[in-house]
Amino acid sequence: MPVGIELGGMSRRRRRGAITAFSPSQLFASNEQGLWLDPSDTSTLFQDSAGTTPVTAVEQAVGLMLDKSKGLLSSTNTGFTPASGAGHSFNTPDSVANSITGDIDIRWYGYTILSAAGGGTFCGKWGSAGQQAYAFDFAGTAGALRFYYTSDGSTSTGRVATSSVTPISAGLTNNVPCGLRATYKTSTGEVLFYYDKLDGLGWVQLGATQTITSGAIFDTTGLLYVNDRMAASVSAQLNTSRLQIYNGINGTLAVDFDPTRYTGGTTFIAATGEVWTLTGAGTRITPSGNHVSASADARRPILRARYNGIRYTEKFANSESLTAVTCVNDVADTLAPNGTQTASRATETTANSVHNIFMGSTFVPSTAGLRQTISVYAKAGTCPFIQLTTAGSASNPYANFDLINGTVTATGGTTVIATSITDAGDGWWRCVMIAEPVIGGSHSINMLLTGTGARSESYTGTSRTVFLWGRDLRVTNDGVGLPEYQRVGAVDTDYDTVGFPPYLAFDGVDDCLFTASTVNFTATDEMTVVSGARKLSDAAQGALLESSPASTNVGRFNIFAPASTGASGNFQFSSRGTIAGSSATSATTLAPVSAILTGRADISSPLTELRINGAVSATNTTTSQGTGNYGNYAFFVGARNNSTTRFNGRIYGIIVRGATTATPTLEQTETWMNGKTEAY
């Protein structure tokens, strides 16, 4: 069932075929304490710390990120749902869609006291006699599910199916999010009940198939209720996070009660079109979990999927580019490589001897020696040559491209790593230079008089033209297998996201998310941490995650990126029991760099192990961590205690499991995390 928006990162995983049935939820199947934070699942992200405003797009602040380790997998988001008890429900008018008379498939998600006598009603279209159609509840034998219907609006005798076992006896737990389902086949009278523990394994049949009197379902004109079957009839001790009714078993989704669409007032409109109206009181549900939040605006990280460092990637005439040539956008002369009228035409001016189109970027740092990939689609007009170069030093690298013959005609400067020119069709060529500038600076596309022209060749303009489109500048190691071009518009909030893994951008200045309550790890002295991250700077220590407010606290663990700074920039996983802890520290790994960082620790062994990208980087089995278990502290992401040691970089995901994890499962987890990060 699709929930929220899963941004980016999918196309490559499909190509690899590396995705298996593994889900991180399996790491928490035995109620292991921990966290699973997944920025790619926007259904878990909210702009405010109270969870009232969902994150709907990139470049929005994240004030609350829900922990998925406690069963948020399908749909248990914060949302507005009827309060528990009789008289609190949502209803929607009779419609063709909800007047299902044939096979029906009802799926409920939420949490409740499954063992409660009297239970509650998930949904019902069940008015007074003569207006009774169907209902799904567990209001009968304590905890057993029921589905019932009439064919004439009144007669339910022989048409009540009760599950042979209860969800509790099947292993579900009171007040833990789950899914429950009933299907009814009109031709045979067969009713099947199912449960879903939201562990990634999907629906499991609950008990035996029940057979009741077969027949079509009555077409009533009454309302359809959620958390009730008719107005104020049955006590509904439910927290419903989703209810879906399908016309046909596994048929067409006809009704979709999704309270995350509620934004205020007493009504909301479902994705399937029906209007839901609240009767009685509502309540905002926040599922259990170690959610992390930030109440202060500026301290919230930003959901982002930006990789291309420059703006106006298809508008070469703009207010930012300090160009010496004349550019016109969206010309009719030629279509862009993607078939749209979005190409720009650059024309040399005769007024000066400089013929560049400036490509400034504050997103890609102007760091000397930083390996960058600079690319642009170009098509010859009357000018057959262009040059890509880096500004700031006459010694900086450049590469010349022949747009008629599709060749790289010259390179120079310090240091060109690689170049390429690739046929993009219809006379277009994708020109690429990978380089490490001797001095950081901005970049330029230069028009050239000859294919062997010098860097920033000076000559009197001849009014020649070249067509340009789709320029891209990114740090070369920023993701593996990502699309080679990312469109960026006039502002930093306007860019394409498909294929680009989303992340939380922590600014290293004041951003931090942390749990409002403590996370109790006192039942274990073993720990597993898997995170996908990109370290952007080694200038200062950065706490990627930490399990307590201070490194000196008994029973804490953390990952630092970096621990050592400057030219010694690295990664470190650290753990301690009752005495000063042990660390596993990587070799120098300078920023910017993406990595899957895994920590495994065992206080008593002692063991502290750091894995990077699926391979052991450092192991410490000699330094004692003392005794005891891990502690019961607030958990911090992106800083120490929301006050110091702020992480400057990106987080693609964090999984913390208060238990040891066998290597095969750990490798699956790392592969899963890399699918979100594309680090290697």
Add this chain to the structure above:
Amino acid sequence: MADIFRTLSVPAADAPLARQIADTLGGAGAQGMWETPLGPTADGPVTWYVSSGLIPTDFAYMVPCTYWAMDEDGNWVETGYEPGNPVAVYEGCVAAGLSVTQQEIDGLFARADVNDQDPWVAFARMGVTIVQMPEPEPEPAPEPQDFPFAEE
């Protein structure tokens, strides 16, 4: 309306007033601003305090903002300036009972460095970095727990 990204630095001496104004006008979301110290080196001295991130539009429009671009030689060039609304800030503070003068707010705005740059780009332009502060004191040790893997 969508929030707006800003990097807001104020001289250290102005930080208490800036915090008071933010607390007064910005509501809960503006609590805890300007607590990250900046200085010429990581060891200090503290010369500025900074906050950076998405802030509400009405807040952003009240404060000044300078726009920068780097020229081909790597030099920062000021490309635009918005003065904010210091009069509205003063009136709002007075109405909320904060004792402040228009002159103090004008001075704060004039000395502040507010922009839409990535904070680290702004730091490089300003010639500052984050001053590293000492780690907080440890919390008391948790109560002893039964060791779950003790030998039987």
